[in-house]
Amino acid sequence: MEDKDEQIVFDFENAKAKIYRESRDEINLTLGEFAGPLDLLLYLIRREQANIFDIPVATITAEYLRYIKLMEKLDIAVAGEFLVMAATLIEIKSRMLLPQEPGKEGEEEAEDPRQELVDRLLEHQKYKNAAEMLWSRATVEQAVFTRAPIESDDHNLEVSATIFDLFEKFQIIMERRKEEIQLDIQREEMTLAEMITSMRARLKKAKKLNLLELFRTLKTKQELVLAFIATLEIVRTESVRLVQETTFGDILLVSDAK
Amino acid sequence: MAEAKEEKQRRSIGELVATIEALIFVSDEPLSVRMMVKILNEDKETIGAALDQLSKEYEDRESGLQLREIGGGWQLSTRPEFHEDVRSLLKTRPSAKLSLAALETLAVIAYKQPVTVPEILEIRGVQSASSIKTLLDKRLIVAKGRKDTVGKPMQYGTSKDFMIQFGLKDLSELPNIEDFEDFVQ
Numbered sequence: 040m041e042d043k044d045e046q047i048v049f050d051f052e053n054a055k056a057k058i059y060r061e062s063r064d065e066i067n068l069t070l071g072e073f074a075g076p077l078d079l080l081l082y083l084i085r086r087e088q089a090n091i092f093d094i095p096v097a098t099i100t101a102e103y104l105r106y107i108k109l110m111e112k113l114d115i116a117v118a119g120e121f122l123v124m125a126a127t128l129i130e131i132k133s134r135m136l137l138p139q140e141p142g143k144e145g146e147e148e149a150e151d152p153r154q155e156l157v158d159r160l161l162e163h164q165k166y167k168n169a170a171e172m173l174w175s176r177a178t179v180e181q182a183v184f185t186r187a188p189i190e191s192d193d194h195n196l197e198v199s200a201t202i203f204d205l206f207e208k209f210q211i212i213m214e215r216r217k218e219e220i221q222l223d224i225q226r227e228e229m230t231l232a233e234m235i236t237s238m239r240a241r242l243k244k245a246k247k248l249n250l251l252e253l254f255r256t257l258k259t260k261q262e263l264v265l266a267f268i269a270t271l272e273i274v275r276t277e278s279v280r281l282v283q284e285t286t287f288g289d290i291l292l293v294s295d296a297k
Numbered sequence: 298m299a300e301a302k303e304e305k306q307r308r309s310i311g312e313l314v315a316t317i318e319a320l321i322f323v324s325d326e327p328l329s330v331r332m333m334v335k336i337l338n339e340d341k342e343t344i345g346a347a348l349d350q351l352s353k354e355y356e357d358r359e360s361g362l363q364l365r366e367i368g369g370g371w372q373l374s375t376r377p378e379f380h381e382d383v384r385s386l387l388k389t390r391p392s393a394k395l396s397l398a399a400l401e402t403l404a405v406i407a408y409k410q411p412v413t414v415p416e417i418l419e420i421r422g423v424q425s426a427s428s429i430k431t432l433l434d435k436r437l438i439v440a441k442g443r444k445d446t447v448g449k450p451m452q453y454g455t456s457k458d459f460m461i462q463f464g465l466k467d468l469s470e471l472p473n474i475e476d477f478e479d480f481v482q
Contacts, residue, residue: 075423120423159422161478166420168477169404170397173463180464181391182380183363185372188325 076124077163079106084160091160094153096135100128131156202271204283205250208290209267212254216263234265235272242279248292250281313339313347314354318373327370327461368460369467395431402428403437407459408474411441411452429453437462 083102089095107121134152151157242248250270257263270292273279278295308316316337321328333344348371352364363376375383384390395403402425405417417425432438432453441454455468465471 075421077422124422159419162420163422165474165477166401166404166408169408169472169474170400172472172477173400173404173407174394174397176463176465177394179377180462181394182377183464184375184380184383184387186322186325189323 076121077160078167079103079121080124080156081160081164091157094157096128096132096153100125100132103128127156205267205270205281205290208250209254209263212251212263213260216260229262229265231265231268231272234262234269238266238269238273239277242273242292242294246294250290250292252289253292308337308339310343310347310350313337313343314351317344317347318351321364321371321373324370324372327366327368327372329370332370365464366466367464368457372461395435396428398423398425399428399431403432403455403459406432406438406453407455407468407471410454411444412454413444413450413452415450 080099080103083099083106084091084094087095087098087102089099104125107125110121131152238248238253241253254263254266257266270281273292274281280293280295282291282293283289284291317333320333320336330341330344330348333339334341337344339347348364354360355362355364361376361379362373365372365374401421402417405420406412409416409420414425414429417429429438433440435458436456437459438453439456441452443449444452459465460467
């Protein structure tokens with residue numbers, strides 16, 4: 040009964056990856072991305088209360104393989120890394136079964152076949168602890184607030200739209216375009232120069248163009264690409280700025296010309 | 298020009314402390330000593346002494362604010378003990394923390410930088426691609442060029458944002474990784 044609800048959690052805050060036992064034969068496994076083969080091994084070693092510097096390879100390997108089978112049974116896709124580790128364990132186990140070559144004895148202390156694995160486990164454990172340290176630091180920092188940015192030359196909304204923001208918007212539009220069912224009507228092909236002229240004219244009239252809306256009115260992929268390049272070109276060559284008034288907001292093209 | 302300089306030299310330590318406080322107050326990134334030296338036309342030592350005095354003033358009067366050295370500069374922030382009230386004013390909740398996978402990856406990157414994806418895999422024993430993407434998106438890590446080895450893998454290191462978000466003065470403030478070596482039986 041002791042085993043009932045035995046719960047060993049890998050992480051330190053929320054149960055993202057855990058292995059728990061509901062009854063004697065039923066073991067449940069929940070694996071988050073972070074629980075890799077090393078985590079599983081550490082867990083098994085702890086559970087067996089084994090000394091990490093003297094791992095009972097046979098027991099641990101058997102347990103490890105049992106867990107992998109269980110994962111398969113529970114329909115958890117067993118990642119390749121788990122299988123690699125299984126192979127490593129089996130290899131270590133067989134190497135330990137082999138008698139030491141008599142000739143080699145004395146030359147140098149024959150290396151324990153487990154050594155490399157132990158080193159990896161210890162190294163892994165160190166970084167897990169370091170992650171825990173980062174976690175608590177982040178928690179403290181979350182309770183600390185700084186003043187909100189003041190609008191200044193460096194931090195005005197106008198320059199906050201980077202080329203990546205622009206590109207992202209363009210992708211949103213392309214995505215949307217995909218969803219819409221379009222009648223393919225042959226149109227006269229437009230050149231970049233024509234597109235620039237047309238956008239310039241619209242900008243002159245409106246002083247302010249919402250890029251999202253502008254792109255929305257365009258019909259073909261080619262036009263969209265042209266409009267995108269034209270936008271970059273106009274911003275580059277003329278006194279026109281790209282303005283994003285709120286974070287993640289729409290990007291506006293604003294003419295500075297009087 | 299000479300007149301301006303003379304005027305600067307006439308600034309008393311008290312005035313300097315006050316000026317620095319003003320500069321740090323308006324700066325939305327930690328303000329580096331180098332920048333203060335440049336703007337105030339004072340030497341590093343004088344600025345340093347003024348910073349010490351200012352931070353002591355905040356401490357002595359048990360202010361709700363604290364002056365801290367973080368991410369290579371100085372910053373004014375609220376004290377953590379008032380977070381609940383500050384939060385209810387700002388109507389914010391603690392933002393989503395990083396997943397453990399991401400934290401672990403970040404720990405490896407912080408200590409091993411510059412480090413490549415295969416090297417991270419070696420330590421963590423798991424693929425870390427999605428964690429790395431998360432960390433890049435959150436700008437906690439940055440690409441630090443390619444390693445001159447087979448396949449020229451990209452190397453990653455932590456960013457200034459990392460230091461700010463984790464309350465670090467600089468990377469040397471991270472505890473020694475060897476100190477984490479404790480395998481509790």
